Amino acid sequence: MKIPADGKLLRIFIGEADKWDGKPLYEEIVLLAKKNGLAGATVVKGFLGFGCKSHMHTANLLRLSEDLPIIIEIVDSQEKIDTFIPFLDAMVKEGLITLEKINVIMYRA
Secondary structure, eight states: OOOOSSOEEEEEEEETTOEETTEEHHHHHHHHHHHTTOSOEEEEEOSEEOOTTOOOEEOOTTSOOOSOEEEEEEEEOHHHHHHHHHHHHHHOSSSEEEEEEOOOOOOOO
């Protein structure tokens, strides 16, 4: 698979506790990205963050580690990302989705 040098980076910011059909939302998004033939996806778990409700999510030992921030990054062409976004619109009830231009240097198996 080849990604154009002028690819796109899709970032999805959600919470660890978010679900889709009773399963972790981040996992379902990655499985759907794979099913739709996107170039790749990575899930990153944060240890501190807040969103539009200004509720602090933290992994601090003195506080209960619940609903930590999750970022899903997906890189591919504009066209493939565009076809994937409607799925996210249905799945992501709370969160943030961003899209930025990137320069793909290398993509190898």
